[in-house]
Amino acid sequence: MLSFDLHKRKVLTLFLLLLFAWSLFGVNWQEGVMHSSGIGPAAEIFAAMFTPDLSLDILILAIESSWLTLAYATAGMSLALILALIIGILASGVLASGKRSRTYMKGSFRGVLGFMRAIHELVWAWLFVASFGLSPYAAIFALAIPYGGILGRIFADMINDVPEEPILALKATGASRLQCLFYGYLPSVKNSMISYTMYRYECAVRSSAIMSFVGLGGLGYQIQLSLNDLHYDEVWTFIYFLIILVILIDGWSNMLRKRMQL
Amino acid sequence: MKKRKFTFLTFSFYAFLLLIAASWYFVIGVKNASFLELFSKENVAYASKFFKGLFGVGQEEIAFLNRDSWSYAFTLTIETLQMSIMAIGFSTIVMFLTVIPAARNVADGTLTLSRKWYRWVVFGLIRISYIFSRAIPELVWAMIIIFIFKPGILPGAIALALHNFGILGKLCAEVIEDTDSRPIRNLASAGAGRAQILMYGVLPTVLPQFLTYILYRWEVIMRTTIVVGFVGAGGLGQEFKLSMSFFHYTEITLLLICYLILVIIADFISEKSRFFVK
Structure with a gap:
């Protein structure tokens, strides 16, 4: 293992700084980076932040679209969890018999997971909408595939990190591979699986909000509509609802994590 | 302490199940999204046209x-x-x-x-x-x-x-x-x-x-x-x-x-x- 000493760290830092400086050359700074009237809308948007539109129909609309966002996220997440459990366990290779089939199994299923999560959920949504129309399933599948990929990969890593000894003990008593999985691997990673899933659930809510962009409804869709109408105060109302939703789920998962550690 | 941990965990578990059930009910029941309709003839035709387009089948400029x-x-x-x-x-x-x-x-x-x-x-x-x-x-x-x-x-x-x-x-x-x-x-x-x-x-x-x-x-x-x-x-x-x-x-x-x-x-x-x- 390479040791990360001071010298190497300096070189690495310098390299990263140079990389950042190089990226700044990608912008055409001479012609000005703002719109000629860019300050006006900026000030208006900022001012609207403190005066969100709280009229009744906007609030009702916001609550409805929050529920839509949450429902898509939950449905997508439940599918993702099923996908992740199946493919993740296969990708961890604990079900394979020999060393050779284990490598093949690991490689191929990890490849599948990599492909699933390489494409962003919005691109998946777009592909689904283009191929089978504006159905809620487009949003749900578009969430389920990349999240299944991320969760599955993490699950596989967790299962591979389980200490060998308890599994060896189980094997010594004559447990089959499936029994090893259910009585050895899964119970020992259950808690970390739950806490990671909760963390991802929060991300899924945010993603489901931006599914809007392809026309699938929800909070993001309303944000986009209000922005196009230049109703900045409505935009902030919807954004505050999104923030509240995210904070609620964050708080729930924090509480759950704390309890499970006890 | 132990009792409380148990109740909160079970509560979360049931709440989560309820949330999943409610959202699937909402998607299937309220939004009337039929799973089989996804594979109707028209949709399959659209999808195959779309994927053919992606792979450039029958197009001049690829x-x-x-x-x-x-x-x-x-x-x-x-x-x-x-x-x-x-x-x-x-x-x-x-x-x-x-x-x-x-x-x-x-x-x-x-x-x-x-x-x-x-x-x-x-x-x-x-x-x-x-x-x-x-x-x-x-x-x-x-x-x-x-x-x-x-x-x-x-x-x-x-x-x-x-x-x-x-x-x-x-x-x-x-x-x-x-x-x-x-x-x-x-x-x-x-x-x-x-x-x-x-x-x-x-x-x-x-x-x-x-x-x-x-x-x-x-x-x-x-x-x-x-x-x-x-x-x-x-x-x-x-x-x-x-x-x-x-x-x-x-x-x-x-x-x-x-x-x-x-x-x-x-x-x-x-x-x-x-x-x-x-």
């Missing part, structure tokens, strides 16, 4: 066999890479400026051995800004930012940075909270100023962990560059949106290939360097 469009896609790829690096750079800079007062052990004075009342105010303000910035998705940030800046990679980078600075800040503040406070307290009691504490006390201990998080977020940013491009923030995403509106399906395939290559490279670099940093 973008991914054309040299010019490859070189154009290459410049876009470089632009996207620049955007992602700029975004992580901006968010890292802002994170470094705010992370020290945002750590709980700095705010209550256990780390620096000096208690000041305004520390808690600064702590609260910065933490609220973190929550605010990470609760708003990057696409929404981009939609707002594009009103202010000219289209290009800069607004995209700013939108990505605005979302990621909250996440980075939260993760890195937690790292500082978990560090061993004794060497830093030693520095503080020897009279080191804030910048000195940062340079000689905090940074050396937390930098490897910070780098891991920064690289991890960079990998995520790489994946989201395409999304902020959709609203006109430059790079591959913008071109993707345009080709989608013009129905240039073969170009979409080309752009998706470039995007996948970028994401896989980012994945590889972040994985390898994580190993290196450890």
Whole structure:
């Protein structure tokens, strides 16, 4: 293992700084980076932040679209969890018999997971909408595939990190591979699986909000509509609802994590 | 204590089940989404036409066999890479400026051995800004930012940075909270100023962990560059949106290939360097 000493760290830092400086050359700074009237809308948007539109129909609309966002996220997440459990366990290779089939199994299923999560959920949504129309399933599948990929990969890593000894003990008593999985691997990673899933659930809510962009409804869709109408105060109302939703789920998962550690 | 833990866990479990059931009921019952309808004749025809279009079946100009469009896609790829690096750079800079007062052990004075009342105010303000910035998705940030800046990679980078600075800040503040406070307290009691504490006390201990998080977020940013491009923030995403509106399906395939290559490279670099940093 390479040791990360001071010298190497300096070189690495310098390299990263140079990389950042190089990226700044990608912008055409001479012609000005703002719109000629860019300050006006900026000030208006900022001012609207403190005066969100709280009229009744906007609030009702916001609550409805929050529920839509949450429902898509939950449905997508439940599918993702099923996908992740199946493919993740296969990708961890604990079900394979020999060393050779284990490598093949690991490689191929990890490849599948990599492909699933390489494409962003919005691109998946777009592909689904283009191929089978504006159905809620487009949003749900578009969430389920990349999240299944991320969760599955993490699950596989967790299962591979389980200490060998308890599994060896189980094997010594004559447990089959499936029994090893259910009585050895899964119970020992259950808690970390739950806490990671909760963390991802929060991300899924945010993603489901931006599914809007392809026309699938929800909070993001309303944000986009209000922005196009230049109703900045409505935009902030919807954004505050999104923030509240995210904070609620964050708080729930924090509480759950704390309890499970006890 | 044990009883309470049990009830909260079971409560969460049932609440989660209820939530799943309610949302599936909502999707199937209220929205009337039929699963079988997805595979109706028309949809299958549309889908097959779409995928045939993607692979360029029966088209005259196939973008991914054309040299010019490859070189154009290459410049876009470089632009996207620049955007992602700029975004992580901006968010890292802002994170470094705010992370020290945002750590709980700095705010209550256990780390620096000096208690000041305004520390808690600064702590609260910065933490609220973190929550605010990470609760708003990057696409929404981009939609707002594009009103202010000219289209290009800069607004995209700013939108990505605005979302990621909250996440980075939260993760890195937690790292500082978990560090061993004794060497830093030693520095503080020897009279080191804030910048000195940062340079000689905090940074050396937390930098490897910070780098891991920064690289991890960079990998995520790489994946989201395409999304902020959709609203006109430059790079591959913008071109993707345009080709989608013009129905240039073969170009979409080309752009998706470039995007996948970028994401896989980012994945590889972040994985390898994580190993290196450890």
